Amino acid sequence: MPTYDKYFLMKSADAPAYVQSRVHYFEDGRKLTCEEIGDGNINYVFRVADEEAGRSIIVKQAGQVTRIDKNWELSVDRGRIEAEILRTQGDLAPGLVPKVYLYDEVMCAIIMEDMTNHSMMRSALLQHRVFPKFADQISTFLVNTLLLTSDVVMGHKEKKERVKSFINPELCEITEQLVYTEPYNDCRHRNNVLELNREFVEKNLYSNDTLKLAVAKQKFDFMNNAQCLIHGDLHTGSIFINEEHTFVFDPEFAFYGPAGYDIGNMIANLFFALGNGIAVMEKGEEKDLFVSWISGCIRDIVDLLIEKYHRAFARHVSDLMAKSSGFEDWYLGEILRSTAGVTGLEMNRRIVGMANVKDITSIQNLEKRAEIERVIITAANEFILHASEFVSGDCYLANWNKAMEKIRLEGRCNHGL
Numbered sequence: 001m002p003t004y005d006k007y008f009l010m011k012s013a014d015a016p017a018y019v020q021s022r023v024h025y026f027e028d029g030r031k032l033t034c035e036e037i038g039d040g041n042i043n044y045v046f047r048v049a050d051e052e053a054g055r056s057i058i059v060k061q062a063g064q065v066t067r068i069d070k071n072w073e074l075s076v077d078r079g080r081i082e083a084e085i086l087r088t089q090g091d092l093a094p095g096l097v098p099k100v101y102l103y104d105e106v107m108c109a110i111i112m113e114d115m116t117n118h119s120m121m122r123s124a125l126l127q128h129r130v131f132p133k134f135a136d137q138i139s140t141f142l143v144n145t146l147l148l149t150s151d152v153v154m155g156h157k158e159k160k161e162r163v164k165s166f167i168n169p170e171l172c173e174i175t176e177q178l179v180y181t182e183p184y185n186d187c188r189h190r191n192n193v194l195e196l197n198r199e200f201v202e203k204n205l206y207s208n209d210t211l212k213l214a215v216a217k218q219k220f221d222f223m224n225n226a227q228c229l230i231h232g233d234l235h236t237g238s239i240f241i242n243e244e245h246t247f248v249f250d251p252e253f254a255f256y257g258p259a260g261y262d263i264g265n266m267i268a269n270l271f272f273a274l275g276n277g278i279a280v281m282e283k284g285e286e287k288d289l290f291v292s293w294i295s296g297c298i299r300d301i302v303d304l305l306i307e308k309y310h311r312a313f314a315r316h317v318s319d320l321m322a323k324s325s326g327f328e329d330w331y332l333g334e335i336l337r338s339t340a341g342v343t344g345l346e347m348n349r350r351i352v353g354m355a356n357v358k359d360i361t362s363i364q365n366l367e368k369r370a371e372i373e374r375v376i377i378t379a380a381n382e383f384i385l386h387a388s389e390f391v392s393g394d395c396y397l398a399n400w401n402k403a404m405e406k407i408r409l410e411g412r413c414n415h416g417l
């Protein structure tokens with residue numbers, strides 16, 4: 001029987017005994033089952049269950065290399081960061097993240113609440129399910145976790161201590177490469193570009209110097225702006241959801257960075273779901289319902305976030321100078337500018353970069369996929385190049401619609417988008 005005093009990467013068969021040795025969650029002697037359910041690029045996620053009693057728990061273990069590339073080594077310290085931020089976010093946004101029962105420094109494993117009766121949001125959106133409460137819930141999560149961990153609210157010394165403990169160089173480096181560099185030059189020759197779009201990508205991304213300058217400015221904001229504690233990878237695969245409730249999890253990329261990074265990631269990933277709905281759904285009521293819900297969701301997230309930001313600012317801001325007239329709007333303006341830029345960056349990198357999204361890669365009709373990819377890149381470049389213009393939810397939708405129109409007019413969109 002292992003004593004777990006030395007790190008090893010668990011297999012499904014190891015996890016039940018490990019859980020029993022670490023937490024008192026299942027009664028002794030119960031028959032436990034386990035499956036590995038992780039579908040991310042990096043870690044292993046085991047669901048350990050007592051099927052008869054209807055109880056289950058999650059073990060998430062950090063491997064020493066990524067799943068997407070076994071030659072890619074990563075510090076296992078990300079497990080500690082993830083456990084700490086889940087606890088912090090649980091305090092700031094109660095009920096919106098899973099409870100952490102234990103973090104094991106040796107095995108680099110977190111034992112946490114299972115998000116039963118919830119589905120991974122990306123998979124649910126691929127089935128074109130709608131979640132009417134999501135915009136309200138995620139905007140609360142964003143405002144609470146971002147504004148309340150920033151210097152405008154927190155004591156500045158305490159905040160600096162936290163910046164220190166959330167230094168996350170290796171995971172940040174992944175983002176610096178995959179989001180802020182490679183989509184614009186394929187410098188590591190690992191971009192995935194659809195053959196039908198090769199020329200389009202060459203022209204609009206790899207040879208676009210104006211765009212590269214705007215991206216470079218955003219990159220240095222990401223690296224230097226320790227504004228607040230961000231999740232760092234807030235896409236629809238980092239959310240479990242049902243019609244009533246939302247759980248945000250998987251914050252191993254967390255560090256003190258720009259608030260707009262989380263908000264922009266969220267919006268971009270909803271655009272992927274919208275793109276999928278437009279490309280694959282048959283014309284009709286169901287499609288209209290999904291497209292109108294997801295568009296409304298994007299618009300509402302931005303607008304609710306602005307509304308809740310002002311409320312939280314009035315209630316929580318402690319820094320005397322941040323109370324100066326005009327500061328509240330200026331600070332929000334900076335967040336919104338960065339949000340729009342990151343929306344564009346995430347949209348581009350999931351289309352041409354190394355780590356893609358099923359919303360798009362699962363589109364079987366390659367002509368349709370190519371067209372929706374061009375719409376996404378067109379909209380993305382506008383978000384990046386004109387970031388300061390996106391000051392409301394309607395601006396986001398108008399840009400998407402303009403990109404759809406542009407691709408149609410270019411005579412390429414003949415496949416029913």
Ligand code: SR1
Pocket residue numbers: 040041042066068174175178233355
């Ligand atoms: C090597 S990791 C690739 C991507 O997966 C993660 O979820 C992040 O989004 C990262 O960029």
Ligand code: MG
Pocket residue numbers: 040041042233238250
């Ligand atoms: Mg992840």
